[in-house]
Amino acid sequence: MKWFEIALVVLTLGSGLVLLLDKWFLAKRRAANASLLEGEEPALVDYSRAFFPVLAVVLVLRSFVAEPYKIPSSSMMPNLLIGDFILVNKFSYGFRLPITNTKIIPVGEPKRGDVVVFKPPHAPDQNWIKRVVGLPGDRIGFHGDTLSINGEPVTYQALGEYIGKGRGAEMTGAALLTENLPGRTHTVLEWLGRASPMGQGDWVVPDGQYFVMGDNRDNSEDSRFWTQTHFLPEQNLRGKAFLIWLNCEGWFCKGSFEPSRIGTGIQ
Template identity: 40%
Template sequence: MAGYFAIFLVLLTLASGLIWLLDAFVLAPKRQQKLATAQAAAGGSLPEAAGTELVKEPQIVETAKSIFPVIALITIFRSFIYEPFQIPSGSMMPTLLVGDFILVEKFSYDVKDPVWRSTLYSNAKPQRGDVAVFKYPEQPTVDYIKRVIGLPGDRVIYRNKQLFIEKACASELSAACKKLEMVELALQNEGEFYQEQYPQRRYTEQLGDVSHDILQTPARREHTEFFFKQRGTAIDEFIVPDGHYFVLGDNRDNSRDGRFWGFVPEDNMVGKAVFIWMSFEFNTDPNSWIPGWVPTGVRFERLGPIG
């Protein structure tokens, strides 16, 4: 089911639309009938102020008619076209930073109704390397954002901070079948970002045709004891079931992702993150008089497509 705000928008749209229709087909004709009756009783002549008062719309009708077109447009836009999101955590650094405001393309995947999230139109499927927003499997009213790593049928291994993928094969005759491949990493720098007091290494990771940057914290060990336990596999190995996807955060040592809770059902997919339309800096000094939620600057250089 959709989040509370989406449900609120749909209910508000329906309520204001129904009030508008009720007035157009029931209440407005009754007001005109009262006006005609009053004019007849007055001998065909009625003071203008009295006539205006008789046909005046109730406040709730006036409000509904004024907000319905705007609310309906917003509901359609964010339900089926693009929805704005704010990045609240650093799990997708360096691709997305805290304070980034992004647009998620809803029609990139299956088009779903805004309340029950049943599929209205089957479109494209998530692809390896997509930055995807989805309903968190353990709490479906919460939206998560991670990168798609494993597709249905893939075997994924994350061992010693290195990613390996054995791609699912449509045909056993394919040369890539049953071949475990190491995902290439190219070191860019160290110390640009920190996790607590530990410097992080920035790598460029190559997922097929998709190139993107990730962060690793060499001083932090992998907490494999908390990894999702899948029957018949090693603790750091994941075989993606049909109709599901395996996702990771780009900030590999600071992300609660598929390693810890498993797989994302296809029905949970919301859309593909495609654009940063605003990016704010926030105060991080605990001794400052400025609250941490108050923006202190705009990162204009971050605006643009998401890689």
């Protein structure tokens, strides 16, 4: 949430500034004031000294190493379930400044099949998660139940009927398929034979942008449906999802808890 990011930056910079002012000016004034006991500090300085190291470590880790997110919807089933808590690698696609998300050090670019967290162009105050299926310059097509990339239909293998759990039980009965993206294999869900005319078409991915889709193909608001632009700008990327560290749907894990998902890598 952006408000948390802003608050973290403000508190870190504020406490750090208090410590610098104390070191350069306030401590000397206290030492010259005989009415104050030796070593006595104002409460603000005391609190800043206690909290600044913690805030600084959290800010650095969250901004440049890994950031936690919770999956709120079924759009990435069967690979990510509602209630999954995930970690996102913040330096896979370059080091970015907090709040503005401005890239300061380029490191790498998304690969086809990566699961990415990003700010959608039509909802920049939110964080979404989808899979990259189209890279800059790709010709993407989606017709019926089949994805095609640069004129080549992607192949699928049927794995049987999906059995959902918890809040994902609504997908019970959907077809569980292996989708063979070029260079990456993963699973998807589809209601075969129920293709809707919505979300079908052909697109060419512009430079510096990506085409993203959810693994739950019939329940995902992704690039196929975005009206202003069908593409994800590179500057909107937040990072690459790589690990599930907890699954817990309700408060205090009431109702659903899947210990088997703890420590599961995201494919």
